Amino acid sequence: MFTGIIEATGKIANMTPLDGEGLRVMVVSDHLDMGDVKIGDSIAVNGACMTVVAKTAHSFKFDVSAESLRCTVGLDDPGREVNLEKAMCLGDRIGGHLVSGHVDGLGRVVRFEQLGESWQLMVQCPKELGRFIAIKGSVVINGVSLTTNEVTDRGANTVFSVNLIPHTVAVTALKHLKSGDKVNLEIDLIARYLERMLPEFKAKAG
Structure with missing residues (x-):
């Protein structure tokens, strides 16, 4: 983990x-x-x-x-x-969120630009992956834990954006991203388990 x-x-x-x-x-x-x-x-x-x-x-x-x-x-x-x-050890601080290190799919950078003192990173991914991404939820981009600010479904795709503070840009390789680049994405573990469990809950409720 x-x-x-x-x-x-x-x-x-x-x-x-x-x-x-x-x-x-x-x-x-x-x-x-x-x-x-x-x-x-x-x-x-x-x-x-x-x-x-x-x-x-x-x-x-x-x-x-x-x-x-x-x-x-x-x-x-x-x-x-x-x-x-x-890999983390038991007892470590979890400064980001629980991450498995299993890439769920690829996204494509739509925009990466500085806005004031921070940077906005906008990524497009297939809708079947985007359905697990929620506003103010967690997502991993090239190994970096980030919080989503906007999520929009556009046809067969989902576009979401995150803000990067200057420290994150300075100490990670995200600073090299440009429009059109592909990135590794990992969805939140909780969302993954909910997807597996919800059909069973719905069947019992029905």
Whole structure:
């Protein structure tokens, strides 16, 4: 589990093909404390939970399947800056919200612009994913826990917006986003469970 509060950023350094399909990816970061990271631990990379298979004081490697590469963005682009968060421990403060590190789908940046002292990020996603996004609810964009300000359904798509404070822009890789970029999205865990449970409640009520 994660909280969506980014601890550091890193860069995709290199990739090597695995037997069959998939890649072994190396991430380099001068700012992520690797002292308490063990082989087998989880680190969220741009919001996707990855298992550490090798490490140094300033880098780690993870294996990613072809299926995960198809469903995510930002894991196979050498030189790309990515958001990093180590798995939380019991007793940690939850500064964002409970995040699983399982990407639910991709969104596309519609607008990213500064408004006063903050930035507005507007994202479009398929309506089947957008139905889980609510005003003042939580959403994860490339691993960052954010609060939605507006949600609008537009045909087969949903468009939602979040505001980023200067600190978030400064310490995450979201600052590099531009219109048309794809982003990893994770919906709120509560919304996911409600979707599973509501049909049963409706059947009993009927």
